Amino acid sequence: MKFYKIIFPVITALMVMSSCANDGSLGYSVTEPDSLAVLDYLKAYQPLKTYVDRTANPNFKLGAGVSVSDFNAMGASYRLSCSNFDEMTAGYEMKEGSVVQSNGRLDTTDVVTFLKNAKKAGMSVYGHNLVWHANQNATYLNSLIAPDTIKSGTHDDEGYAYKIMNPSVADFDYYVQFCYGFSSTLTSGTTYELKFMVKGTVTGSISPCLQSSDYSSDGFSTVSITKDWQSVDITTQVTAATRNKLIISLGKYVGTFYIDNVSLCPLSSGVAGSNLISNGDFETGSTSGWGGWGGATYGISAYGEGYNPGVTYVVKTSDEKNQILTTEMERYIKGMMTACNPYVYAWDVVNEPMADYPDPSQLKTGVGQTLKSDEFYWQDYLGKDYAVKAFKFARKYGNTNDKLFINEYGLEATGQAKLTGLINYINYIESQGATVDGIGTQMHLTVASADTTAIAEMFKKLAATGKLIKISELDIGIADGVLTSAVTDAQLQAQAKLYNFVARAYFKYVPAAQRYGITIWSPLDSPKTSSWRGGEPIGLWTLQYDRKRAYAGFADGLAGKY
Numbered sequence: 001m002k003f004y005k006i007i008f009p010v011i012t013a014l015m016v017m018s019s020c021a022n023d024g025s026l027g028y029s030v031t032e033p034d035s036l037a038v039l040d041y042l043k044a045y046q047p048l049k050t051y052v053d054r055t056a057n058p059n060f061k062l063g064a065g066v067s068v069s070d071f072n073a074m075g076a077s078y079r080l081s082c083s084n085f086d087e088m089t090a091g092y093e094m095k096e097g098s099v100v101q102s103n104g105r106l107d108t109t110d111v112v113t114f115l116k117n118a119k120k121a122g123m124s125v126y127g128h129n130l131v132w133h134a135n136q137n138a139t140y141l142n143s144l145i146a147p148d149t150i151k152s153g154t155h156d157d158e159g160y161a162y163k164i165m166n167p168s169v170a171d172f173d174y175y176v177q178f179c180y181g182f183s184s185t186l187t188s189g190t191t192y193e194l195k196f197m198v199k200g201t202v203t204g205s206i207s208p209c210l211q212s213s214d215y216s217s218d219g220f221s222t223v224s225i226t227k228d229w230q231s232v233d234i235t236t237q238v239t240a241a242t243r244n245k246l247i248i249s250l251g252k253y254v255g256t257f258y259i260d261n262v263s264l265c266p267l268s269s270g271v272a273g274s275n276l277i278s279n280g281d282f283e284t285g286s287t288s289g290w291g292g293w294g295g296a297t298y299g300i301s302a303y304g305e306g307y308n309p310g311v312t313y314v315v316k317t318s319d320e321k322n323q324i325l326t327t328e329m330e331r332y333i334k335g336m337m338t339a340c341n342p343y344v345y346a347w348d349v350v351n352e353p354m355a356d357y358p359d360p361s362q363l364k365t366g367v368g369q370t371l372k373s374d375e376f377y378w379q380d381y382l383g384k385d386y387a388v389k390a391f392k393f394a395r396k397y398g399n400t401n402d403k404l405f406i407n408e409y410g411l412e413a414t415g416q417a418k419l420t421g422l423i424n425y426i427n428y429i430e431s432q433g434a435t436v437d438g439i440g441t442q443m444h445l446t447v448a449s450a451d452t453t454a455i456a457e458m459f460k461k462l463a464a465t466g467k468l469i470k471i472s473e474l475d476i477g478i479a480d481g482v483l484t485s486a487v488t489d490a491q492l493q494a495q496a497k498l499y500n501f502v503a504r505a506y507f508k509y510v511p512a513a514q515r516y517g518i519t520i521w522s523p524l525d526s527p528k529t530s531s532w533r534g535g536e537p538i539g540l541w542t543l544q545y546d547r548k549r550a551y552a553g554f555a556d557g558l559a560g561k562y
Helices: 034-044 068-072 076-084 109-121 138-144 318-340 379-397 417-431 452-464 489-509 549-558
Strands: 002-006 028-032 061-066 087-090 124-131 148-151 162-166 177-181 191-200 204-212 217-219 223-225 230-237 243-249 255-268 290-293 297-300 311-314 346-351 403-408 438-441 444-446 468-477 515-520
Touching: 034 549, 061 068, 061 076, 061 124, 068 076, 068 109, 076 109, 087 109, 087 515, 109 124, 109 318, 124 318, 124 379, 138 318, 191 204, 191 223, 204 230, 204 255, 217 230, 217 243, 290 297, 318 379, 346 379, 379 403, 379 417, 403 417, 403 468, 417 452, 438 452, 452 468, 452 489, 468 489, 489 515, 489 549
Parallel strands: 061 087, 061 515, 087 124, 124 346, 346 403, 403 438, 438 468, 444 468, 468 515
Antiparallel strands: 002 028, 148 311, 162 255, 162 297, 177 243, 177 290, 191 230, 191 255, 204 217, 204 223, 204 243
16 A cells, blocks of 8 residues: 545535645645555645746736635635635625625624634635625515505404415416406407505515416516515506406416405506406405416415505605615625725625526526525616626725626636627626726536637637636536546546646636636535535545546646646
8 A cells, every 4th residue: 555645534514625645734644545546646746826827927816715614713724725725715705695694784703704814824815796696685685675664553454365375486487377357358459557465475476467268468567576565556558359367477486475455457548447356355255256277276365364454565666776775785895895905805896797598698687586585686676787886886995906806607608698798798887987807707617518619719708808807716527417426537537638728728818917817616526415516526626635637637727738
């Protein structure tokens, strides 16, 4: 048996580890299994950061994604990060959902400790991130724009409501519906006003329309459901005289919601006519006239679960929501950047703004989706200028020379529609008086589907913007379904080759003055229990902290070698 150096025993919570070979200040000697003998060449490699030519790349940072709690413990994660990397990006703890508490207070205690420890270690910290749609304290944010309640008296009798429980998401919204049939068809060319009160156990959306027996329809706008009663008042114009029922689709809403005080009235010269729904308040305790299908459960609510007429719910206008959330965005950015000054000098200000489909040139939206508990789409309330505001606030409250980035994934995809959309959006942001210093490209790749030609083209197009360019979250898997337990050596060699290519392409196509750096998002292979690419062999080290072929491939790529 041969002897092989490792660093520490397995600690599966750590996602950033250093080499298991030739890091003498960190290691212990143990026997090496014979199966590892073939990888003896990896012992000759030095820590990763030594392969960067600092003379040619004075501003380049070699970074790693880290757990703040692990680093603050000043154990293995701390030592291994310091050994191999220049800079760290917190995986979660510097995001809004971690920092903002239920009452809106910003708790930056762990972050400040992290920054102090990083400073002592001589490592920089990249701020990730200020404005995103995920990892948000959505409950708190939604409470800021929830309808105001005005009590107009004491009412113990809240009566009944129509109760709908949908247990799972459907492939299409219209796969789950409920309806009310009219006694006669509606009038073509007439505008109808639909009003009701609605609330749910979770946030989400439903889609009403006026439909004919042949399934043609005239749709209303999508209705967002919140956890508080809110008033809905929407209109649509009927285009066919065959419309004979009100349909509400809810296939994408998973949860329970209540609807009450439903009315549909024709509008003439702006004046509403008679209500066409005879059982819209459900106060007889009956659902007469209503029905549903598609997997949900429909019925009358318990007595007292209806809308309380003793409370008036005043829905905030779009302008009011815009102002409230603009103020909140500024408050958060100011608080976060103030806590991190003066040690953090680079930030992801806006993260993942662009849509995936059908049009990557447009911003993402949460409209029509059943949102996760930590999702909040700022752009749905602040519009296209949400990023303009974010960059202006970051510039206002940061250090004088902070580098402010916009970060996105999928820019290396064949066709690069999202890359074009992002560049156009950056141009828009800057046309409104804000400045974007850099672009982060995430590059969560897979060997089986990576398009090396498209990757090269991406770097060329990014370089052409004149911005700082950072590979912000690099990791590489093998193929869909290929886990560490089943990976072959041939696949690991292919992975090493792709890591090598990405590093060389970055240095080849991005001019030295624009090279901000490369961050390895998951230096170790991902544990099975991880929410990020769980069980995949994506790292430069194994979970036992052995260097992989990918380590050598990436190190050679940093040095400009094949």
